[in-house]
Each structure stands twice: as structure tokens, then as C-alpha cells.
Amino acid sequence: MTASFAQRCGIHDAAREDALQRAEQAIAAGGLELVRFAWCDLHGVTRGKTLVASAAAQAMRDGLGMVSTLMLKDTSDRTAFKVFEPGGTASLPGFGFANNLLLLADPASLRTLPWTPATGWVRAQPWFEDATPVELDTRRVLERALERLAGRGWGLRCGLEVEFHIYRITDAGDQLDPAQAAWPGLPPRVELVHPGYNLLAENWYDMAEEPLRIVQHTAQALGLPLLSLEIELGPSQVEAVFQATDAMTAADNMVLFRNGVRQALRRAGYHASFMCRPPFPNIMSSGWHLHQSLVALDGGANLFRREQPEPGATPAQARHTLSALGEHYLAGLLEHARGMAVFCTPTVNGFGRFRPNALAPQAVLWGRDNRGAMLRVVGACGDAGTRIENRIGEPAANPYLYLASQIHAGLDGIERRREAPPATEAPYATGGVMLPTGLGEALAALRQDEGLVAAFGAPFIDYFSRIKQCELQRWEAAEDKDDFQRREYFSRF
Known part of the structure; x- marks a missing residue:
């Protein structure tokens, strides 16, 4: 069996599999139609993508594509690095040309949003496509400090x-x-x-x-x-x-x-x-x-x-x-x-x-x-x-x-x-x-x-x-x- 992206990242153990199965059950039992995959950017604002409920579990295994320039935005949403110019992201290994990152969500973070109908929410973090962590992600910065x-x-x-x-x-x-x-x-x-x-x-x-x-x-x-x-x-x-x-x-x-x-x-x-x-x-x-x-x-x-x-x-x-x-x-x-x-x-x-x-x-x-x-x-x-x-x-x-x-x-x-x-x-x-x-x-x-x-x-x-x-x-x-x-x-x- 081909390893999932979460397995390649080294984070999908028995506990995560149990959490994912509980999340799948909660999505079905709660009648959820949509699940938001949310990531916290440099400025503390949540961004992400919204999936139909039937696609959520697979995305928690294999990741969800996100344009890397979302990590390079200032408070006006302008990209602070010249990503399409030679050397524009030389100081940012793994970034360039608005390439893709993959968001992996924590299934244990699933919540049902109280202000909108039939919608779930999970917290996600970015990874490079080679299954290495994006160390510039601010949640990972706190993880390293802890x-x-x-x-x-x-x-x-x-x-x-x-x-x-x-x-x-x-x-x-x-x-x-x-x-x-x-x-x-x-x-x-x-x-x-x-x-x-x-x-x-x-x-x-x-x-x-x-x-x-x-x-x-x-x-x-x-x-x-x-x-x-x-x-x-x-x-x-x-x-x-x-x-x-x-x-x-x-x-x-x-x-x-x-x-x-x-x-x-x-x-x-x-x-x-x-x-x-x-x-x-x-x-x-x-x-x-x-x-x-x-x-x-x-x-x-x-x-x-x-x-x-x-x-x-x-x-x-x-x-x-x-x-x-x-x-x-x-x-x-x-x-x-x-x-x-x-x-x-x-x-x-x-x-x-x-x-x-x-x-x-x-x-x-x-x-x-x-x-x-x-x-x-x-x-x-x-x-x-x-x-x-x-x-x-x-x-x-x-x-x-x-x-x-x-x-x-x-x-x-x-x-x-x-x-x-x-x-x-x-x-x-x-x-x-x-x-x-x-x-x-x-x-x-x-x-x-x-x-x-x-x-x-x-x-x-x-x-x-x-x-x-x-x-x-x-x-x-x-x-x-x-x-x-x-x-x-x-x-x-």
C-alpha cells in the first residue's frame, strides 16, 4: 500500500489514525456538509480551503494544496518577495514561483462551527511537498520553543x-x-x-x-x-x-x-x-x-x-x-x-x-x-x-x-x-x-x-x-x- 502524505511526514501514528476515524464519524453523525481547513498566517489571520465533507478524511491523509505566497503576504495581502524573479526567494529554501505547499490538518481539532450551518473546522499546518516541515510556519515556531x-x-x-x-x-x-x-x-x-x-x-x-x-x-x-x-x-x-x-x-x-x-x-x-x-x-x-x-x-x-x-x-x-x-x-x-x-x-x-x-x-x-x-x-x-x-x-x-x-x-x-x-x-x-x-x-x-x-x-x-x-x-x-x-x-x- 502506498504511504499517505501524512505517513511520509512521519506524523500519522495509531493515535492520529484513531483521531481521524473519530473525525469521520463525527462528520457523518453531525450531518456536516462542509469542512474548513484553516491555517493561521504570520499576522494571526486564519486562511484555508473549504471541502465538501466526503473529501475531508482523504485530505487529512494526503494533504491539501496551498499556494506558498500565502506565507509571504504583508498586512495588505501583498507578496513581500519577488517570487517570479531570479533569486527573489533565494533566502527562502523551498519557496519560489508561487509553488505549492500542502496543508495537513489535525483531525483531533475538528469542531462544528456554531454560526454557520452544517460546517466543520480543522486546524492545519503547511508542509513542503517532499514531506519536510515548513519551519517558517508560526505554530511550528512555538512548537520548537516548547x-x-x-x-x-x-x-x-x-x-x-x-x-x-x-x-x-x-x-x-x-x-x-x-x-x-x-x-x-x-x-x-x-x-x-x-x-x-x-x-x-x-x-x-x-x-x-x-x-x-x-x-x-x-x-x-x-x-x-x-x-x-x-x-x-x-x-x-x-x-x-x-x-x-x-x-x-x-x-x-x-x-x-x-x-x-x-x-x-x-x-x-x-x-x-x-x-x-x-x-x-x-x-x-x-x-x-x-x-x-x-x-x-x-x-x-x-x-x-x-x-x-x-x-x-x-x-x-x-x-x-x-x-x-x-x-x-x-x-x-x-x-x-x-x-x-x-x-x-x-x-x-x-x-x-x-x-x-x-x-x-x-x-x-x-x-x-x-x-x-x-x-x-x-x-x-x-x-x-x-x-x-x-x-x-x-x-x-x-x-x-x-x-x-x-x-x-x-x-x-x-x-x-x-x-x-x-x-x-x-x-x-x-x-x-x-x-x-x-x-x-x-x-x-x-x-x-x-x-x-x-x-x-x-x-x-x-x-x-x-x-x-x-x-x-x-x-x-x-x-x-x-x-x-x-x-x-x-x-x-
Whole structure:
């Protein structure tokens, strides 16, 4: 019998065969007519193909063709490499002339989509046709980072707090008018679902309950560990909080949540935006706060937990709350903060959030339960929930790259046994090391960070930088910056 493509890739074992058979049974039992094969691109957007249900199982064995230029797109969907010119993809082995990649789906990821009838969904990743993995795929980047942790017997546990905006669509004409079609196109016209400036207001929650119910039902139907939905300070701004999971599950959940609720809300006449700062004069920036702790793979113990403060340590010292391992990890996050910033905040728009007294960070600092600091240490001695919260992320970040950057930075701090400075009590004071103030500065900081370049690999850093540089160049050339952000981010993210 000829080996399937999945077998040639070395991933089709007995467990995968069992999962595939269960998926086939679920497709039949659920009366599914279509199955979407979805892949997360560099920008955190899901792409893929939709198959009739009878073709899904075979595609999970033999792969599904995908044009390789999908991995080379910037945020406008323009290809950042000259794929049809000699040497245009010389830095990208396996790519060229818009050749094919093959998507292989994980049958265990099958879900029934709650917002569209008789449709299943599976998560897929790209492979080269010679059955070798595409290492530039961002989910594979996180897999490699987690392998570094697993080699030490550790895993990463993450909790997500995600702020975003929901608007009611008043007129989709601009977006769907063929006479105004452009690349990229306009978003729909919208109005607020609550007026804002009344944090956690029950009245505003009641006003926004219809779209928040859609978010709730969508997340729960997809099996996501949603804990709460909250009214944030800004007009039409909300927050979703999720129970902590292992890092890969957290990243997968973020991809599914972000893309799923946008589609479900759109069908009901709403526009959800995970853009940090929507293009309106009176808004509040949205952040993605990432809670993290290292855990033992054997038993799940929290490796940041300390039973008693280190003798002589003051509350301003990390070892008053964190284990020695936790302090080294914290110090690594601080030392690589400028280099990792572009993975946490990857858009031109997101850097507008870093401003004083805005519950957002501005400098490379940590604090004990301090929401103005970049890193917030949460917990106390004996607390199994002791963790570090990174507050520099924007909700449009690619989850796999965001989490991978934490692992590589934290591990470097551990390997070099770095010590953290004292906690800040003045997160907006002047004179400290500042976070990058724009995409160009952030890209330069990444390229200058030798530790992160080595951890991610120079080929990936070059690839990522090339694509983000195209976005930056178009931003710098745009005469109307607001129009750029409406089309580039608000319409698509």
C-alpha cells in the first residue's frame, strides 16, 4: 500500500489514525456538509480551503494544496518577495514561483462551527511537498520553543486577558460597494454598542448584552475556556478572560476565538476589531495581557511558586515572591523586552498604546501587582497561582510568536542566571529603558537582539522583518495615515 502524505511526514501514528476515524464519524453523525481547513498566517489571520465533507478524511491523509505566497503576504495581502524573479526567494529554501505547499490538518481539532450551518473546522499546518516541515510556519515556531522547555522537563502555562472593540454595523455599503473596491478595502460604517468611560458599568453591559451573548455562545460552542466578559473603559470596548491552559492550547484558542467571534458577530450585524486603537478620535487602546508561569511536565507544579520569602529579601525584590527560577525568567523578559516587543505589538497602530498613566507600559520595568509596569508579578508565597503578567501585547498579535518570544527570553534569563532589578513604584518616571515607540524602532531592536535572533533562527528573523518592513514602508509613504489604518487594520483585524 502506498504511504499517505501524512505517513511520509512521519506524523500519522495509531493515535492520529484513531483521531481521524473519530473525525469521520463525527462528520457523518453531525450531518456536516462542509469542512474548513484553516491555517493561521504570520499576522494571526486564519486562511484555508473549504471541502465538501466526503473529501475531508482523504485530505487529512494526503494533504491539501496551498499556494506558498500565502506565507509571504504583508498586512495588505501583498507578496513581500519577488517570487517570479531570479533569486527573489533565494533566502527562502523551498519557496519560489508561487509553488505549492500542502496543508495537513489535525483531525483531533475538528469542531462544528456554531454560526454557520452544517460546517466543520480543522486546524492545519503547511508542509513542503517532499514531506519536510515548513519551519517558517508560526505554530511550528512555538512548537520548537516548547521543545526547548520540554527538554528540561518544563512546560508553560498561560492565561489570556483580551481587550477588543465591538461595533454595530450601520451600513456595509462602503465595504461592499464594487465601485469602491480597493486593495485593501474600506471597513463598514459602524456605531457604538456602549458609550464607554464607565468601567465595568452594569448598565453598559446590559446595553451591549446582545453582541456579548454572541461572543459567549461562540466561545463556549467552540470549547474555549471562557471565564468572563467585561465592559472596558473605552467606547464599545470589551474584554474576554480565559482560564489558564498549556501554552500551545492557549495560542490555538486565541486564534480560534479571534477569528471565530469576528465571523459570528458579522453575521449578526456587528463588526469586532482586535486592532489596538480603532480609527476614531475618542477611543481607548486595547491590550492583550499574557499571564504565564513555568510548570513541571511531571505533576504540573508551578515552578515560579515560593513557599517563603528568601531570607533578607524585601517586597521590592523578586525573590520575595518568585522562586529563583522565576526571578531568572523575569530578568530574561526584561533584558529582551525591546527585542521581543515587535512580536507582542506587531502593527504600526499598536505602539500608540505605550503612553503614560494609561494602564499600559512605557518602560522596561516590573512591579508587584502594578498595572503601570510592563511586567506585573501576581501572587504571594504559597500561592499556586503565582505568575508573571506581560502587559505589552496588543490583541492583533500572532499568538504563536507572542508566546514563543516569552519562552526564548525567559530561558535566556534562566540559562545565564540573570537577576531582576528592584520592582518599580514609579512606572511612568523618566530615565529608564523605554519600550520602542514605533514599528521601525521595534524591528531594529529585534535585529540587534543576538539572543532572540539565535533562538528564533536568523532565517525566520529575516523573513519576518522583510514582511513587516513592507508594511512599514507603505505606512511611511501613506499620505492619509488614518485611511491607511482604516483599511489595513480596522477592516481586517
